[in-house]
Structure formats: structure tokens, C-alpha cells
Amino acid sequence: MIYSIDFEPIAVRQFRKLESVIRKKLLPKIKALAKNPRPPGTKKLQGFKNRYRIRVGDYRVVYQIHDKILLVLIVEIGHRSDVY
Secondary structure, three states: OOOEEEEOHHHHHHHHHOOHHHHHHHHHHHHHOOOOOOOOOOEEOOOOOOOEEEEEOOEEEEEEEEHHHOEEEEEEEEEHHHHO
């Protein structure tokens, strides 16, 4: 099954503010979530019912998985010191 990927408006702004080198590293990882929304190394965030994060170097992508509608919703993107 292939999931759709969508972004919260704040995640779009955060992604656009990143340097192009960082965006080029993040984009393949985000696209890969469509095939496997829970890749190895994924962590479920405590205190949230349905939030996960993946690491890409010093950056984090926080997202929600909606299995019933096959959607991965990107909630937040940023440096590890800013995301949590």
C-alpha cells in the first residue's frame, strides 16, 4: 500500500526555511514514508497518541500516520534542538 504525504502549513514553512543541502537530504526520507511509514529507527513520541519521528542527521521530521485513509501528515520539521 502506498500512503499519501501531506504537510501541515507550519511544516511547509519550516521546510522552506532550511538550507537547500538539508532539504535535499530530507526529501528522499520524507518520500520514502509513502512506502513504509514506520521505517527502522522510527520512534513513537511519548505524550502523543499518533506522532512519530525520523532522524536525518541533526534534523527531525515529526509526523502522524493515518492508516485508515493511507495518509502520512508531516507536522513539524527542524533541527533537533528546536523540534521538541
